[in-house]
Amino acid sequence: MTTTSGSTPEMRHHLDDPGTDQPGGLVGEVARMSAEERAEHEAEVADVVAPDRDIEVEVGETLLEMRDVTLSFGGLVALDSVSFSIRRGEILGLIGPNGAGKTTCFNAMTGVYRPSSGDVLLEGRPLGRLKKSQITRRGIARTFQNIRLFGEMTALENVVVGTDARHRTGVLGALLRLPRHHREEREGVERAMALLEFVGIADRAADKAKNLPYGYQRRLEIARALATEPKLLCLDEPAAGFNPAEKEELMGLIREIRDDGYTVLLIDHDMKLVMGVTDRLVVLEFGKKIADGRPAEVREDPSVIAAYLGVPDDDVA
Numbered sequence: 393m394t395t396t397s398g399s400t401p402e403m404r405h406h407l408d409d410p411g412t413d414q415p416g417g418l419v420g421e422v423a424r425m426s427a428e429e430r431a432e433h434e435a436e437v438a439d440v441v442a443p444d445r446d447i448e449v450e451v452g453e454t455l456l457e458m459r460d461v462t463l464s465f466g467g468l469v470a471l472d473s474v475s476f477s478i479r480r481g482e483i484l485g486l487i488g489p490n491g492a493g494k495t496t497c498f499n500a501m502t503g504v505y506r507p508s509s510g511d512v513l514l515e516g517r518p519l520g521r522l523k524k525s526q527i528t529r530r531g532i533a534r535t536f537q538n539i540r541l542f543g544e545m546t547a548l549e550n551v552v553v554g555t556d557a558r559h560r561t562g563v564l565g566a567l568l569r570l571p572r573h574h575r576e577e578r579e580g581v582e583r584a585m586a587l588l589e590f591v592g593i594a595d596r597a598a599d600k601a602k603n604l605p606y607g608y609q610r611r612l613e614i615a616r617a618l619a620t621e622p623k624l625l626c627l628d629e630p631a632a633g634f635n636p637a638e639k640e641e642l643m644g645l646i647r648e649i650r651d652d653g654y655t656v657l658l659i660d661h662d663m664k665l666v667m668g669v670t671d672r673l674v675v676l677e678f679g680k681k682i683a684d685g686r687p688a689e690v691r692e693d694p695s696v697i698a699a700y701l702g703v704p705d706d707d708v709a
């Protein structure tokens with residue numbers, strides 16, 4: 393995957409002076425563009441963010457499969473023979489009451505925990521005993537329920553760290569200052585900048601992550617995950633703590649990510665939001681899968697209604 397072919401003069405300018413929000417900075421330049429110029433600029437950014445998006449992907453083929461996965465913590469069975477597939481190009485929602493096993497599913501897919509039995513397969517190959525970093529390289533990236541950023545690093549640096557997962561030169565290449573290392577470093581910064589723009593926080597690229605507003609931090613986590621060029625992006629409650637307008641904006645971003653060719657797995661408690669953005673839903677309760685289907689079907693499913701008994705109708709609507 394090449395990542396720099398679409399880098400634009402605007403991006404390069406911004407790299408020289410990241411974070412500037414003043415007239416002359418990228419944000420100001422974009423604001424002054426005509427509608428036509430802006431559309432062209434956005435297409436150029438999209439080229440950098442998702443360079444492969446025009447390559448025809450077999451939307452609908454299985455990307456990840458949870459095959460009969462059981463995961464126990466001592467006597468507690470957090471996942472009980474759970475099987476479902478995530479199809480390429482879809483937004484799949486994973487829902488269920490508190491403690492149902494949603495985060496444990498993410499942890500099983502990303503190598504935090506190993507299933508006690510069963511398999512997680514990515515593109516038909518079991519993840520087996522791969523380490524977290526190896527799974528990231530195979531193509532699964534995630535964000536966390538509790539934001540985990542490098543607080544003392546800038547927003548841009550946080551995303552550049554994500555691009556490192558794709559670098560082919562290792563520590564030795566860096567020590568020897570190989571030309572390829574320099575090129576990868578430069579490409580990483582350009583791609584990181586494009587991703588910050590894509591998620592809407594390029595104006596704060598030079599700020600330390602810990603100083604960013606909460607909503608920016610959530611978007612920064614998504615940019616960092618995208619930097620690894622994942623085949624599957626797992627978002628664990630990305631809208632937690634957002635007001636309705638912020639949630640709506642975030643859903644727009646998640647749709648854009650999918651439209652750019654990524655596959656998204658989404659956990660969220662807000663039923664309205666999940667129903668509104670997902671193509672399909674898997675419902676867990678007490679570690680077992682109780683439903684799997686289109687949002688409109690799942691919301692009518694008696695076992696799902698029973699699992700959510702007590703949730704006001706408004707929240708399920």
Ligand SMILES: Nc1ncnc2c1ncn2[C@@H]1O[C@H](COP(=O)(O)OP(=O)(O)OP(=O)(O)O)[C@@H](O)[C@H]1O
Pocket residue numbers: 465468469470488489490491492493494495496497
């Ligand atoms: N590391 C752990 N050690 C012991 N028990 C755990 C561990 N992680 C999760 N559990 C238990 O496994 C069950 C499933 O937890 P999990 O966090 O996956 O649920 P969840 O559906 O993500 O819940 P929530 O919506 O509250 O985040 C819960 O009973 C939880 O207490």
